[in-house]
Structures are given as C-alpha cells and as structure tokens.
Amino acid sequence: MSVTETVLKHLEKFSGTDQVRKDLNIDLFGEKLLDSLASIELVLALSEDFGLDLAPGEIEREEWATPQKIIDYFEARVKQG
C-alpha cells in the first residue's frame, strides 16, 4: 500500500468521514475532523504501519494541518528510514 493510501485509510477511520480523501487540503483541526485524541491515535497507528518510532513531540498541529501535509511528512520520514 502506498504512503498516501495508508495515511488516507487511517485518516478516514479517525475522522469518520471521506472528506479527507476528497479534499487533501482540508483543514483537519479547523474543520473539527480531528480532535486531540484522534490525532494521537492517528500518529500511533501510522507509526506502527510504517514501522517508525515517532515521538509525541512530532505531532505539530501546523505540520499536520491537512491530509496532504501528513502524506508529505510520512513520505519524507519513510525515505529517511
């Protein structure tokens, strides 16, 4: 599964809507699609799927504001290893 697909799959699950797939630049926190708990569940699910050891400090709301930003973030992280 590609990075994009994995991110979107989890985003859909934790936001409970497919809006995140339709609009990759939607403001996840501003539109209340992700709350505090969902954002942490998302990070944990993604770090497990990508086999990364992410730290809680990596949840930066600005860097994680849209689906596209999260995809970019993980594409960079996965390449780093």
Next chain:
Amino acid sequence: MTPYTSFLYFGISLYALIPAVIFGFFKRFWKAWLVIATAFMLVVQYSDINNEKKSVLPGIVLVLGYAVLQWLVAIGFLQIRKRGVNKIALYVALGLSILPLIVEKVLPFFEQQSPFVFLGLSYITFRSVDVLLGVQDNLIKKIDPLQYLTFLLFFPAISSGPIDRYRRFAQDWDKVRTKEEAVQDLDGGIHRIFTGFLYKFILAVLVKQYWLDPAAEIPGILGTLSYMYAYFLYLFFDFAGYSAFAVGFSYIFGIHTPENFNLPFLSRDIRDFWNRWHMSLSFWFRDNIYNRFTFAALKGKWFKDSQTASYLGFMLTMGLMGVWHGLALHYIVYGLYHGALLVLTNWMDKKYKGNRLLNDNGFFWQALSIFITFNLVAFGLLIFSGRLF
C-alpha cells in the same frame, strides 16, 4: 522595574527598540543587538528596589544564575541523550529543571517564601522544559549557548510570556530578514504596542475603576455576579494588553513570539475557548502534558478504552494547570473544573454526534453556545478569583 507598567519603562525601552529597528532595516548587527538589548533590559527589569518579591540575592543575579543552571541541565541531558534513550536521565533533568518552581509554589503553603523567587520564574521554566522534551524526542540535536540563553531570557516575554518554543524561536534566530520583512515586523510591532496601550492602560483601568472595584464591595449574589463579569473583562484586557506589548516588542526584534489571545469571547465551547485564551500556555500544556500522557497511555495500553485515557489526560492537564497558579484550593478547583468541562464537552460530542449546540452553524445555536460558554468560563474565573472560597 516591572515591564509595561510605567511610562518610565516605555521610555527606557526605546533605547533597546530604536536601534533594533535601525539594525533590522540595514540587516546588520541585529542578532548582536538582540543579545545586547536583552542583557540591558534584564538589568533594567530586575534592578528594582520596589520589587514586591523579596529575595536573598539581587534579581538580576538570580535570573542569570537560574538561566545558566537550566543551560547546564539542558546540555548535560543532551550529551546523555546522544548516546541513546535514558529515561532516568530525563526524569533527573526534568526534576532539576522544575525544582525551583516547585519550591516557589509549595513554600507559601507552609507560609514561607522561597528565597530564590524572581518575576518570570515559571515562564522561564516552561521554556526550559520544552527544550528538555525536544531533546528527549530527538527533535533538538544541538544547543547553542547564546541562542539558548536569549531564548530563555528574551526580555519582552520573560515576565509573563507568551511562552515561545525553542524550535520556533530558532527559526527566527537563524533567519536574515529582508528589508520588507523588517518593515512589516515594525508595522506589526507598533500596531500591537498601541493595542496594548488601549487594552491595558485604558480599558482594563476603566473596567477596574468603574466596575470591578465597586462590585467587590457589593455583598450577595448580585454583587458576586457583577464581580464575575467584571473580573473576566478585566483579566482579559489586562493580560491581553500585556501580551500585545510582549508580542509587539518581540516583532521589532524579528522574533515572532506566539499570540496569547484570539477573540476568546466568541468561543463556542470549552475546547474552542482554550484555543483562544492564554493560548501559548494552553498549547504548552496540550503538547507537553495531554499529548504525552495520552500517547504513553495508548502506546502502553494502560486502559481498555482510549476515551478513558483521553479523559484522564484532560483532568491531569487542567489539574496541573490549576496547581501551577498555586496550591490554594480555589486554583485546584479551577483546574479540575476546566478538566471536567473538557471531559463533558468531548463526551457530549461523542454521545450526541452532530449535536446542534456544538455543531449547528445557524445564528441562534451559535449565539446560544457562545453565551453558554461565556458564562461557564466567567464562572470558572470567579472560582479562580478566590472570591467564593
């Protein structure tokens, strides 16, 4: 001299601000000036014979000593962290870092005062803890002494925030502004400084003189209600005014210290309120307490239900926020009250998904939820004020 409280202070601060504008405009020496001006203004701010907080040593010695201590803890921990994760080292470093703050908060409970108190102690501690956690997460990999100390001691925000973050500050520190950006910063700075004058010296003073102080004398429930609203407005104008000065001064040095307030009276629920009120503090608590606690709880599977972890996270975060103000009962109750409101809001959100009060964007429902939130918050601040108990 307490920052932003007298015209003499603003007069003296021009000696720091005007060269900052000139150096910023000509793109020369601005970083050196940032350091020199901070040192100069620290001497001004901490060499006060009328300082209410009584200490054994002159304020300037305490504040510099404290910063150097924090720096030693930070670089010591960084060296250990480079060799790998070491939980014990993290706890020792955090303990050393917050020990002076704990002493300051606990001693008044025993009717004693810490001999090492100075204005801004807790705000410096927030910044230094932020660095330690960044090191732990491997997000901060080097600590430049000058940059670290300027971050900790940056004079516009040292006394009461806003609480900047090291990685954010580092971006401004490393950036060379263009002429246009320096002019924009100057514009943003002046605008905020005038907002500060309006809020702190006009509106807050008017509210206090003509509403808050008279209401404090009125007994009974009506007096208390009047006091509650007056106190909410006064706190806002006084602290938002202070924050506007602090952010405005920062901009002139090219440091974009984060904002503290964003129209809090328009909050639609308690979560929204904490995204608009004393934001730099609430974001600090969200990132460093709630996120970390919930992250660890979910990862370690401490509870069957992730909601439980989140609710406990809210109570813990807000409880600590309350205790941070002091060990008095009304502060603790204030924190737990907000924790409970956050739990309730999230529970309602889950239980009544698409609940109108929380989600409907029609005028009536929006106005109603703003009205309810306003009153819940005002009541919280009434607890905080200590008038009730």
